Amino acid sequence: MTQSAPMTQSAAAPQSIAMTLSGRIEALLALILAVVWTSPLLFAIWAAFHASTDAVNFNLTSPWILTNFATAWAGAPWLLYFFNSFLLVTSVLIGQFILTTLAGFAFAQIEFRGKDIVFLLVLMQLFILPEVLIVENYAVAARLGLLDSILGIGAPYMASAFGIFLMRQAFKSVPKELDEAARIEGCSLLGVLWRVYVPAARPTYLAYALVSVATHWNNFLWPLIVTNSDETRPLTVGLSIFGAPENGVDISIISAATLMVIAPLLIMFVLFQRQFVQAFLRAGIK
Amino acid sequence: MIDPYQSHKRRQTIYGWLLLSPALIMLTAFAFYPTIATVWTSLFSRGTRKRPSEFVGLENYRSLFEDPTFWLVVENNLWYAGVTIPASIIIALVMALWANGKIPARSFVRSAYFTPTVLPMIAAGNLWLFFYTPGFGVLDQIGGLFGLPSVNWLGQPDTALWAVCAVTVWKEAGFFMIFYLAALxxxxxxLKEAADIEGASRWTYTWRVVLPLLMPTTLFVLVNAMINSVKLIDHLFILTKGGPSDASMLLLYYIWENAFAFFDAPIAAATTILVLIVLSLVAAVQFRFIDRRTHYR
Incomplete structure (x- = not known):
């Protein structure tokens, strides 16, 4: 991670803490905590690349093998699960972008009667979590014929109050002059939204996209409830079924499957580490 | 002749509602209507083949309140909240103070703290299973080095809930750290220079200057942690399934089990309503906090 300017300043305070004894102890503790924090992942990597008997005995001289991945891969339709997860996060993202852009724009730039009350109603969804409403959301999904479909998994999350709030904040900070200039040029209302506001809010879209993809790639409870076939199950549900104790899979194979599932996100995280962190920040703080 | 101002205003109102309508339709279908329907469902008896469902008023709530399992689940969830909220916030704060300081391998340390945030809870459950398994799990092996007896962390009522809490703290702390890091x-x-000139110790500086300045962040993180103490239950499906004998059962898992394993929607609905009441109390805290934030601007 590269350092931003203010960070370097605060670290370069007159008495660098790393110099003092207590500073050194703190640095050591920080490192120990970091190792502890990564250890579940490290042990999974260790287990995934060793035969399960060698893995649990921590037989350090035992050979590194790939057969666990082959066994895990053959044990479930992972490719289909990957595809379903991909389809899910894409459709949720497209739905969210459309709905939150339109609603965020209305709340930010249009004056109309009843706006404040509706805004409060929308904000209520921040606390009436879709996760908690599973009983009746299931009934709604059933009535709309959305059970066991990718759309059914994504639908409750598309009109996200959080997203609407985020887009409203982003659109509010767009300078009014840009808006007026576009109108004088003869742009329609939707034209102004598309040509002026959407490009101006690009960083917010990126941040929202990263948070949304990470959230829905990882979501479990609602997908578990709505799906009941391999054709619609996302990765998380597939992994939970694969690892169920009834299936009697050993720890090395479960570790291999888990690593396969988290690999795309982990690789994305390593590549886009800074953007990820900033995305979570932007999404949270605004 | 139509007043141009009036017609402009009317057009704005139409545009506003048109732009909002797609989102409002979806919110109605998956938030507002289900909330009302949940209240409605909670007032009816569970229909069986012989006896159709009928209106029973608050009977479901009464039977819930008389059910010792329900109170056990509430107690569990209070412990879950009471442990994970302060633990994850304090660890996040310490992580941020360290990760902001001048320490070796800082970028590794930061990534290490943050990585659990990007993993699904289900995967986290699998990773931790390797730690907790009795006999050959990592914790038992480490304990074995010191001659401690084998502990079935997930299999006994005394430890199952704490084992679940540990996974949640592991998952959350790095996420909250990011917000503290940004605030720092x-x-x-x-301010640090001034404190140094005054001869204030690092401890005094942290306690008297840094922590008060982090207060708005702490409130934000607190609300998130409170919501998570209801929401983060996926790992139960891997680790304990709420057991043994409901010792690690949490409210949302209880709702899921009643609705989708025991097919008792009315009881699940009544529990949902009680959870929503608690969440709206959290909302009240949040709205206060939004008010406070505006004062800072």
């Missing part, structure tokens, strides 16, 4: 970087360095 907005603290002007001259």
């Amino acid at each position: 970087q907005t603290i002007p360095p001259d």
